[in-house]
Amino acid sequence: MAEVMEKTALFEFLCRMGDNTLILGHRVSEWCGHAPVLEEDIALANTALDLIGQTQLWLEYAAEVEGKGRSADDLAFLRDVWDFRNVLMLELPNGDFGQTLMRQFLFDAWQVVMLGHLVRSSDTRVSEIAEKASKEVAYHLDRSRGTVIGLGDGTEESNARMQAALERLWPYVGEMFASDETDAAMLAAGVAPDPASLRAEFDAIVLPALAEATLTVPEGDFAHKGGRDGGMHTEHLGHILCTMQWLQRAYPGAKW
Amino acid sequence: MAEVMEKTALFEFLCRMGDNTLILGHRVSEWCGHAPVLEEDIALANTALDLIGQTQLWLEYAAEVEGKGRSADDLAFLRDVWDFRNVLMLELPNGDFGQTLMRQFLFDAWQVVMLGHLVRSSDTRVSEIAEKASKEVAYHLDRSRGTVIGLGDGTEESNARMQAALERLWPYVGEMFASDETDAAMLAAGVAPDPASLRAEFDAIVLPALAEATLTVPEGDFAHKGGRDGGMHTEHLGHILCTMQWLQRAYPGAKW
Numbered sequence: 001m002a003e004v005m006e007k008t009a010l011f012e013f014l015c016r017m018g019d020n021t022l023i024l025g026h027r028v029s030e031w032c033g034h035a036p037v038l039e040e041d042i043a044l045a046n047t048a049l050d051l052i053g054q055t056q057l058w059l060e061y062a063a064e065v066e067g068k069g070r071s072a073d074d075l076a077f078l079r080d081v082w083d084f085r086n087v088l089m090l091e092l093p094n095g096d097f098g099q100t101l102m103r104q105f106l107f108d109a110w111q112v113v114m115l116g117h118l119v120r121s122s123d124t125r126v127s128e129i130a131e132k133a134s135k136e137v138a139y140h141l142d143r144s145r146g147t148v149i150g151l152g153d154g155t156e157e158s159n160a161r162m163q164a165a166l167e168r169l170w171p172y173v174g175e176m177f178a179s180d181e182t183d184a185a186m187l188a189a190g191v192a193p194d195p196a197s198l199r200a201e202f203d204a205i206v207l208p209a210l211a212e213a214t215l216t217v218p219e220g221d222f223a224h225k226g227g228r229d230g231g232m233h234t235e236h237l238g239h240i241l242c243t244m245q246w247l248q249r250a251y252p253g254a255k256w
Numbered sequence: 257m258a259e260v261m262e263k264t265a266l267f268e269f270l271c272r273m274g275d276n277t278l279i280l281g282h283r284v285s286e287w288c289g290h291a292p293v294l295e296e297d298i299a300l301a302n303t304a305l306d307l308i309g310q311t312q313l314w315l316e317y318a319a320e321v322e323g324k325g326r327s328a329d330d331l332a333f334l335r336d337v338w339d340f341r342n343v344l345m346l347e348l349p350n351g352d353f354g355q356t357l358m359r360q361f362l363f364d365a366w367q368v369v370m371l372g373h374l375v376r377s378s379d380t381r382v383s384e385i386a387e388k389a390s391k392e393v394a395y396h397l398d399r400s401r402g403t404v405i406g407l408g409d410g411t412e413e414s415n416a417r418m419q420a421a422l423e424r425l426w427p428y429v430g431e432m433f434a435s436d437e438t439d440a441a442m443l444a445a446g447v448a449p450d451p452a453s454l455r456a457e458f459d460a461i462v463l464p465a466l467a468e469a470t471l472t473v474p475e476g477d478f479a480h481k482g483g484r485d486g487g488m489h490t491e492h493l494g495h496i497l498c499t500m501q502w503l504q505r506a507y508p509g510a511k512w
Contacts, residue, residue, distance in 0.1 A: 080506065245502075245506070246498040246505065249506050250336065
């Protein structure tokens with residue numbers, strides 16, 4: 001019984017990790033061909049590719065743990081909204097370039113902290129994925145942090161846009177640090193830390209950067225929730241799935 | 257052989273009629289809850305419903321003529337881009353309210369003329385559908401014509417927007433009057449007029465209204481083509497299908 005519980009919790013945990021990178025990867029890929037300058041366009045496309053690559057690893061393992069014969073592709077392309085476990089922030093529309101980079105920065109910081117713990121996971125497979133992903137994510141954070149500071153401490157226009165982005169996104173930050181029985185099971189098994197315990201490390205990365213960017217952190221700790229536990233996604237996720245899953249829905253099992 | 261040819265042409269013709277109303281109906285429905293005033297919101301939603309209702313009639317008959325066991329729903333929700341036969345103008349994004357109404361006016365005028373001929377079709381089923389649809393479309397035209405005139409001959413801002421809409425859409429008008437071997441077969445069988453022969457009647461409706469709207473008809477007769485013959489749709493159609501077909505693709509055969 002305990003083993004079944006833990007397997008269920010591990011599957012859930014892996015879906016959370018993989019759905020975060022899948023949905024953000026898809027969102028970031030929407031910028032391809034639309035970024036303000038070529039270098040940023042390529043950087044965003046590379047970030048998206050890294051995230052989709054990480055998705056492959058997380059969902060491949062999730063599918064194995066589940067043991068029902070589903071593949072990573074099946075999980076990505078054949079689940080409906082209510083089975084997705086990404087945090088809500090990542091499914092929001094991109095907004096402008098500043099908002100996209102602000103979201104990237106907030107998620108990168110969380111991911112750096114989370115992966116930093118996961119490399120010491122009791123689950124070898126989890127620690128291997130974290131090891132590989134953390135190299136990519138360190139670079140993502142370096143880049144998004146620099147852009148947030150550059151645009152925040154930039155012109156009047158860019159500062160106002162970054163401040164607006166921060167205010168739009170801040171109420172979605174708290175969900176990354178929510179924890180429930182899945183997290184308790186992962187902690188007990190030594191697989192993953194309790195997300196709630198990561199906030200101080202996150203703040204240590206994010207707050208100084210936002211200060212350097214001359215941005216004001218919004219007050220209040222209200223947090224939108226419902227993504228990572230699948231309780232209630234925003235309407236945007238359904239639209240993402242329409243686009244993202246159409247090919248596999250229209251041509252089931254298509255390969256190339 | 258002649259009968260097979262005619263059946264194929266009739267199926268093609270019916271898909272053209274039904275796909276026009278399907279795709280425009282879907283586009284217009286996107287306004288639901290977003291129009292500038294409540295009355296316009298309801299009017300647009302009603303127009304969309306009329307168009308979808310006409311689609312049901314056209315594609316139901318198309319499916320019967322085809323005789324392969326497909327239903328109207330199958331044609332609407334399970335064909336891919338290359339099998340759609342709507343003119344390109346109808347799959348373009350809505351743009352602003354003015355552009356949406358300008359497109360509606362141009363299509364309404366075409367539809368009024370076309371249906372006016374189809375009520376005398378040698379094919380009883382076609383004439384019956386045309387009879388029913390023409391009552392709705394007369395009302396659509398009355399409304400879109402009034403709005404085009406009101407906004408064109410309105411404020412500086414509304415006039416500029418309507419002129420921009422006309423310039424954007426005008427190069428897509430010509431496709432409604434293109435004709436090919438399908439049209440020749442329909443003409444020979446007395447089913448439908450040659451679209452090319454309808455331009456004078458269309459101009460007689462459209463040009464005086466545009467003049468009254470103080471709008472300038474763009475010069476040149478370049479016409480985008482590739483929709484009604486399925487040769488090359490715009491990229492927008494694929495995005496429409498993602499949204500429009502997702503449910504039937506994700507849950508094949510779903511009923512309620």
